[in-house]
Amino acid sequence: MDFFGSQEQARKKSAQLVGLFALAVLGIVAGVYGVLATGYRELLIHEMQTAYPPVRVVDPGWWFADLFVGSLLGVGVLVLLGSGFKMLSLRAGGAAIAESLGGVRIDPMTRDPGQRRLMNVVEEMAIASGVPVPDVYLMAHEHQINAFAAGFRADHAVIGVTQGTLDQLSREELQGVIAHEFSHILNGDMRLNMRLVGVLFGILLIYIIGRVVIRMAFAGGGGGRKNHPVPLMALGAVMIVLGYIGFLVGQMIKMAISRQREYLADAAAVQFTRNPEGLAGALKRIGGASMRSYIANPNAEEASHMFFSSSAKASFGSLLSTHPPLGERIRRIDPGFDGDYSRFQAPAARVAPPPVPATAKKEENKGEQWMRRAILTSVLATDRIMESVGDPAREHVAAARTMLEGLPDTIREMARDPMGARALVYAVLLDDAAEVKEVQISRLVEHADPGVVQSLRALLGTGWKPDLQLRLPMVDLCMPALRSLSDEQRGRFMGNVEVLIHADNQVDLFEFALQAVLQRGLEADGQPPVVTMVYNLKGVEQELSVVLSKLAQAGHGDEAEGKKAFGKAVDLLADADLGLSWREGSEVSMDAFREALSGLAASAMKVRKQVLAACLTCLSADGVATAKEVEIFRCVAAVIDCPVPLWMQSGEELPQLEA
Amino acid sequence: MNIPGTWIVVGVLAALAFLLIGIYNKLVALRNRFKNAFAQIDVQLKRRYDLIPNLVEVAKGYMKHERETLEAVINARNAAVNAASAAAAHPEDGEAIKKLAGAESALGGTLGRLFALSEAYPDLKANQNMMQLTEELTTTENRISFARQSYNDSVMQYNIARETFPAVVFAGMLGFRAAELLQIENPQEREAVKVSF
Numbered sequence: 001m002d003f004f005g006s007q008e009q010a011r012k013k014s015a016q017l018v019g020l021f022a023l024a025v026l027g028i029v030a031g032v033y034g035v036l037a038t039g040y041r042e043l044l045i046h047e048m049q050t051a052y053p054p055v056r057v058v059d060p061g062w063w064f065a066d067l068f069v070g071s072l073l074g075v076g077v078l079v080l081l082g083s084g085f086k087m088l089s090l091r092a093g094g095a096a097i098a099e100s101l102g103g104v105r106i107d108p109m110t111r112d113p114g115q116r117r118l119m120n121v122v123e124e125m126a127i128a129s130g131v132p133v134p135d136v137y138l139m140a141h142e143h144q145i146n147a148f149a150a151g152f153r154a155d156h157a158v159i160g161v162t163q164g165t166l167d168q169l170s171r172e173e174l175q176g177v178i179a180h181e182f183s184h185i186l187n188g189d190m191r192l193n194m195r196l197v198g199v200l201f202g203i204l205l206i207y208i209i210g211r212v213v214i215r216m217a218f219a220g221g222g223g224g225r226k227n228h229p230v231p232l233m234a235l236g237a238v239m240i241v242l243g244y245i246g247f248l249v250g251q252m253i254k255m256a257i258s259r260q261r262e263y264l265a266d267a268a269a270v271q272f273t274r275n276p277e278g279l280a281g282a283l284k285r286i287g288g289a290s291m292r293s294y295i296a297n298p299n300a301e302e303a304s305h306m307f308f309s310s311s312a313k314a315s316f317g318s319l320l321s322t323h324p325p326l327g328e329r330i331r332r333i334d335p336g337f338d339g340d341y342s343r344f345q346a347p348a349a350r351v352a353p354p355p356v357p358a359t360a361k362k363e364e365n366k367g368e369q370w371m372r373r374a375i376l377t378s379v380l381a382t383d384r385i386m387e388s389v390g391d392p393a394r395e396h397v398a399a400a401r402t403m404l405e406g407l408p409d410t411i412r413e414m415a416r417d418p419m420g421a422r423a424l425v426y427a428v429l430l431d432d433a434a435e436v437k438e439v440q441i442s443r444l445v446e447h448a449d450p451g452v453v454q455s456l457r458a459l460l461g462t463g464w465k466p467d468l469q470l471r472l473p474m475v476d477l478c479m480p481a482l483r484s485l486s487d488e489q490r491g492r493f494m495g496n497v498e499v500l501i502h503a504d505n506q507v508d509l510f511e512f513a514l515q516a517v518l519q520r521g522l523e524a525d526g527q528p529p530v531v532t533m534v535y536n537l538k539g540v541e542q543e544l545s546v547v548l549s550k551l552a553q554a555g556h557g558d559e560a561e562g563k564k565a566f567g568k569a570v571d572l573l574a575d576a577d578l579g580l581s582w583r584e585g586s587e588v589s590m591d592a593f594r595e596a597l598s599g600l601a602a603s604a605m606k607v608r609k610q611v612l613a614a615c616l617t618c619l620s621a622d623g624v625a626t627a628k629e630v631e632i633f634r635c636v637a638a639v640i641d642c643p644v645p646l647w648m649q650s651g652e653e654l655p656q657l658e659a
Numbered sequence: 660m661n662i663p664g665t666w667i668v669v670g671v672l673a674a675l676a677f678l679l680i681g682i683y684n685k686l687v688a689l690r691n692r693f694k695n696a697f698a699q700i701d702v703q704l705k706r707r708y709d710l711i712p713n714l715v716e717v718a719k720g721y722m723k724h725e726r727e728t729l730e731a732v733i734n735a736r737n738a739a740v741n742a743a744s745a746a747a748a749h750p751e752d753g754e755a756i757k758k759l760a761g762a763e764s765a766l767g768g769t770l771g772r773l774f775a776l777s778e779a780y781p782d783l784k785a786n787q788n789m790m791q792l793t794e795e796l797t798t799t800e801n802r803i804s805f806a807r808q809s810y811n812d813s814v815m816q817y818n819i820a821r822e823t824f825p826a827v828v829f830a831g832m833l834g835f836r837a838a839e840l841l842q843i844e845n846p847q848e849r850e851a852v853k854v855s856f
Contacts, residue, residue, distance in 0.1 A: 113790060120798035127699050128805035130692045130813060171797070274808060 003270040006332065010264035014192075017257045021196065021250060025079060028203065028246045032071040035238045037064055039231060075206070082205040083198025094151025094158035095135065097306075101148070102297045103137030103160045114166040121171065121178050122159060128272040129182040134159050138166070139297070145169060145286050146293040148306040149181040150190060157185040162295070169282055176269055176279030177308050183268030184306070189261045193305050196254045203250055207243025210236045252320065258305045259324045266329055280334040281344075283309070287326050288344030411464065412477070414455065418485055421478035422448070422493055423456040425518070428471045429500040429511065430460075436504045443499050447492065471510060472634045475517060482522060490522055512594055513635035520641065534603040537576045537610055543596035544611060547636070549583040550593045551618045554632055565621030569614040576610070601640040608640050679833075682826045686835045689820055693813035693838060699806035704743060704763075707799045711736045711770070714792045718773065721783035725776050732773050735766040770796075814838045 044060045095105075106115050119136060126133040134151070135158045142162035151157035159181050165174065184190065213236035270276050286293045286309050293309035300311040305322045323329075330337045414420025426444060431437050444453055466474055485493060497518060501511045534540055548569050552562040563582060570580050600611055615636055715729050722729065742762040746755040777783050784790075817838055821830045 111791075113794070116791065117794055117798075120794060120801075124798055124801045124805050127696070127703075127802050128809050130696060130809055175801075271812065272805070272809075 003267045006267035007264055007271070010260050010267060014257050014260040014264065017253055017260065018192075018196075021199070021253045021257070024246060024249050024253060025075070025199065025203070028206065028242050029072050029075045031242045032075060032238070033068050035235070036067050036071060037062055039234070040064060040067060078205050078209070079199055079202030082202025083195070086198040086201040087194060093156055094149075095137075097150040097303060098135075098137035098148075098158045098160045100299045101137075101139060101160060101295070101303060102141055102299075103139050103158075106136045106138050108136075117171060118161060118166055118174065118178075121174050125175065125178045125182045125272055128179065129186050129268075131157075131182055131186050134185065136161065139163065139295075142295055142297065143167075144289060144293050144295065145177075145282065145309070146295055146311060147177050147181055147308040148303060149184040150303065150306055151185075152191045152194060154185050154188075157190075159185075168285060168289075170278075172273075172275055172278035173282040173285065174278075175273050175275065176282045179269035179272040180265045180279065180308055182272060183265035184261070186268070187261065187264060189265070190306060192261070193254075193258065196250075196257065200247060200250045200254060203243055203246040205243070206239050207247060210239025210241075210243055212236075213239060255320050255322060258322045262323050262329070263332065266333060270333060276333045280330050280337070283326055283330045283333075284337070284341060284344040287330070287341035292326075407470070407474070408464070410462075411474075414459070415474065415477040416481055418481045418489075419449070419451045419455050421481035422452045422485075423459055424478055425475060425482070425493075425497065425514075426452070426456050426500065427459055428466050428474065429497065429514070431504050433504070440500050440503045443503070444496060447499075448496055449489070449492075472513060472517070472638060475514060482518075485522075494518065494522070507590065507594075509590070509593070509632060509635045512597075513638045516639045534607060536604075537573060537578055537607055540600055540603050540607065540611070541578050541580060543599040544578070544614070545580045546583055546588050546592055546596035547600065547611070548580065548614060548618050550588045550596075551615055551632060551636070552621075553585055553588070556621075565618045568621045569618035572614050572617045573610060597636065597639045603640075611640065612637055678825065679829060682829055683833055685820060686817070686826065686830065686833070689813065689817040690835065690838075693810055693817055696806055696810035696813055700803060700810065701747075703799055703802040703806055707796070707803070708736055708740050708743070710792065710795055710799060711766075714773075714789075714796065717786060717788045717792060718777065718783060721780050721786070722776065725773075728769070728773055728776055732766075732769045735762070735769045738762045739766045811840050814840055 041060055041062070045057060048055055048057045098105075106119060108119055110116055110119060115138065118138075122136055123133055132155050134149075137158055137160040139160055139162045143164040144162060145165045145168055147159065147161045147165055149157055149159050159178065161177075165177060169177065214233055217230075217232035217236060266279060269279050273279065293307070293311065295307070295311040300307070304311045307323075309326065310321065310323045327337070327339050411424070414424055426448070430440055444456065448456075482490075482493070497515065501507055501515060537544070548566055549562075552566040552569075553559075556562040556565055566580075566582055570578075573580070600608065603611070612633075615633060619633055711732065715732055718725075719729060739759070739762040742755070742759040746759040748755075777789075820826055821835055821837065
């Protein structure tokens with residue numbers, strides 16, 4: 001590979017693309033001018049034709065200097081405003097970005113062998129590239145191979161690496177990955193990207209303002225006839241069209257630039273390491289992994305351009321993907337590559353082999369990410385409402401997160417191992433009453449894998465008891481390991497879960513939620529998804545009444561308090577004009593509640609979002625969200641298929657759902 | 660001279676000044692980069708000398724019958740340290756540099772033998788300290804070669820920047836001289852030891 005030549009070429013191409021990007025902005029100016037000029041021309045001709053005394057009609061031509069300067073300035077100001085705003089919000093340093101992606105800073109003096117090796121490799125690459133040694137962050141919960149660089153100046157940059165990268169790559173491959181990230185830092189790719197995003201946002205602003213203009217034109221249409229609604233509307237429509245097309249085209253160019261920067265970084269990585277096999281090996285290993293290099297953290301989408309390899313499946317094909325196709329990247333480094341990844345499936349196994357879920361196919365698809373963000377937004381929106389009454393939910397979420405991180409290492413290890421994961425699930429289902437527990441255990445001894453029973457016994461021997469509100473999150477933690485069970489094991493496991501749940505002849509909310517989560521997580525592949533039947537809140541009035549009443553009663557001691565909470569939730573949904581009615585405790589049995597939840601689960605995403613927001617309002621109406629309430633909330637969310645991530649960070653910026 | 664003429668002259672001079680400033684700053688940045696790379700080579704050589712006694716100390720406990728090899732490593736290391744300080748005192752002395760190169764290659768040879776022998780001691784290979792030391796030694800070897808490579812790459816960039824138009828017109832005037840690449844006279848001599856277990 002001619003790595004100097006390749007870099008030169010990638011630089012040239014990305015410079016051309018940046019030029020194209022600027023041309024696109026000029027195109028928008030031209031478009032705006034064209035429309036304004038047409039209108040103005042018509043107006044002039046019209047005036048000449050209707051003038052009194054009559055004048056000879058002359059062609060006014062196409063050039064109106066004022067109009068041109070006006071559109072140039074108008075578009076210019078919008079783009080500047082937009083990019084200024086966006087840059088302010090993106091300015092967070094590399095450390096903040098790394099933390100939002102779930103990274104924890106590695107102590108440069110670490111004694112952990114895997115981390116030590118990583119730090120050494122980073123320092124080697126700092127020497128090779130002549131860049132100051134950056135801080136390094138470890139994403140301990142990500143088991144795929146990926147890494148990123150963040151930060152807008154070389155001396156404040158950080159590098160983040162997933163646990164999977166540490167575990168699966170050989171030293172040379174790791175070197176290739178880190179060298180690639182150093183190239184991003186050295187070439188200022190994060191800064192370039194931020195600028196492009198800023199300008200893109202400015203273009204989007206044209207679209208947004210166009211919508212506002214149209215709305216104003218409609219609103220003003222009835223009143224004084226002076227403010228010509230028709231020209232206004234035309235202007236609005238043009239702004240919408242230009243803004244939209246400009247945004248799309250700009251987005252495509254930006255992605256093309258991003259892909260060129262990846263080639264550049266690959267070539268530079270080979271320059272730094274002088275070892276094409278290392279980088280190619282890492283890429284091939286990603287190609288051989290069933291989950292590729294996908295990142296689970298929901299914030300990864302915003303940062304997708306910074307990663308070593310695609311952090312999520314591209315949704316619109318190659319035009320809008322941030323990274324070039326894996327095969328093409330490999331062939332540029334290693335032209336002899338035949339595209340067969342099967343030889344690279346086994347990790348180079350260093351420290352401890354991570355649990356690679358063999359059957360997990362669609363763990364983190366785009367839809368799921370959107371859902372997470374949607375939920376997050378709705379939850380945060382209610383957060384805002386509740387701020388006036390003192391908001392406990394936020395600290396609670398943060399506290400639960402710390403708690404999850406504070407789980408004993410042995411438990412976390414168990415959750416990653418298929419045996420241990422099953423034992424953990426069984427353990428949370430064991431009843432408090434001794435006689436029921438005995439029945440449950442004897443069932444397990446008969447029907448569960450002996451290894452699982454053994455690990456369950458060991459677990460019970462330690463006297464460990466899961467925190468109430470950590471039970472569901474812990475099951476989430478077990479999910480990847482559970483997915484790697486064989487069909488036969490999974491069938492047996494689900495059967496045992498069923499029996500354990502019914503051992504005391506009743507199904508409580510947690511048990512119900514747990515079963516729903518397991519069914520969805522483990523059996524989703526073969527089952528048709530729940531069909532959406534209801535598209536507005538009106539259609540689930542009855543169900544919502546039941547659920548909210550039940551939540552209000554569960555969360556609040558006396559009835560008056562409960563009714564008040566219910567009222568608050570109703571207020572939140574006041575816009576929807578619903579006939580929600582309070583149900584007495586006797587009317588909302590567990591069965592009725594479950595049925596209502598199943599009904600809600602069949603409603604559209606938008607509806608479920610609102611439902612969740614109402615539930616959260618209801619539960620925290622008294623300003624105290626107890627552990628029990630938080631768990632109820634999580635259960636409801638899980639049953640209606642809107643899992644609320646425990647790792648969501650309430651303090652951060654609202655995800656943008658518009659745009 | 661009329662007024663517009665004056666302005667044109669001022670404009671051209673200002674543009675020239677900016678161009679000069681740009682060239683100067685770029686060359687300074689590039690020059691510092693390769694100087695830093697050169698300094699790294701020294702730092703890492705020293706780091707390697709510091710690591711070796713620890714390595715031998717750990718290995719001693721396991722490789723009782725390889726006393727000779729271990730002593731050879733220590734001797735070679737001490738010889739290299741002496742040669743390095745002699746070379747540092749007289750960097751212009753070609754003989755001293757040559758001696759250092761010889762001592763380095765002797766050290767590399769004995770280290771290679773030590774690692775070959777250690778293959779026969781599984782306990783040693785599994786030793787936590789030994790694993791750490793091996794990792795440290797690997798990274799040091801890498802750093803030495805990366806520093807050398809980075810030096811050469813940045814010298815190349817510097818020279819290209821210096822010799823292309825328009826910088827080539829001014830570089831000599833501003834005191835930027837061509838930099839030399841690091842040449843290895845006998846490639847085997849300075850080859851890094853491949854540390855592997």
